[in-house]
Amino acid sequence: MAFPAKDIFVAMEWLCYLSERSLDFYLDKWQYPHMGQAQWAELHKVLPYEFFEYRQRFLKDAPRYLKDYNEILPAPDRLEGENLRNITDHLYSANFPFGSFLAAFCQMHKELTFSASDFGKMDFRERRPVDHYSLLAIRVEGALRFALKESDSLPKDENLSEYIIQLARRVEMSEAAIQVFRDNRRLTNLHKEPQDPIGAIKSLTTTLSAREHYLVRAFLCCVLARNYFAHHYYLYAKVIHSENAGFMYSGILVTLVTLLRPSLTRP
Secondary structure, eight states: OOOOOHHHHHHHHHHHHHHHHHHHHHHTTTTOOTTTTTTTOOOOHHHHHHHHHHHHHHHHHHHHHHHHHHSSSGGGGSSSSHHHHHHHHHHHHHHHHHHHHHHHHHHHHHOOOOOOOGGGOOOOOOOOOHHHHHHHHHHHHHHHHHHHHHHTTOSSSSSSHHHHHHHHHHTTTTTHHHHHHTTGGGGGOOOOOOOOHHHHHHHHOOOSOOOHHHHHHHHHHHHHHHHHHHHHOOHHHHHSSSHHHHHHHHHHHHHHHHHHHHTTOOE
């Protein structure tokens, strides 16, 4: 006997209320990814909540971009597995702009990839992954500002670089690393339209520890992405289709997750 989705939705609301558990708990619990063609329906397919799709896509794909940074970190601090899941769930519930970031992340990857069902069909869509990429870069600024405003600690100069500096101090980043970030913000200046600004950040050398060296470059990538998508379009191929594009994208993710992780442990 099949139950209408509305009845299942009401039953889930009651179950969450009576068990004092979140909907996320049951959406995670009632998945059967290794059951093949089993007849058991997965809850997220019966009740297709968009936020759960965005969350699952992020948890699946984000570790690819975080891989190089995770290799620097000790195992308990790595942004993967249960750590990444807990950070994602915390930010989704506590930081309003983060939900838009997840949506843009998911939509960008949909635009960049094709599914098996796409083959053999005429596709009249105009795929524009860069539109969602631009949202990602902008939403990071909103998420950082939101966190600072909620804690009544917005800096006097309201701009992304100052948000990063303020939050970097919260995670006990050294003043030496913060100064290196300050000194190299010129690399994010696009007034003269440099042809390889991502490469310039990637090749930056410092005497910092491996973690802080990576973070400084990540922060610079984050500011660069925001400046580029707010004002420019001239680097389309390098932003979407080059190896350096992945480096900049990793920088955006590392900046967001490191500065806003709820534990606020040393980076």
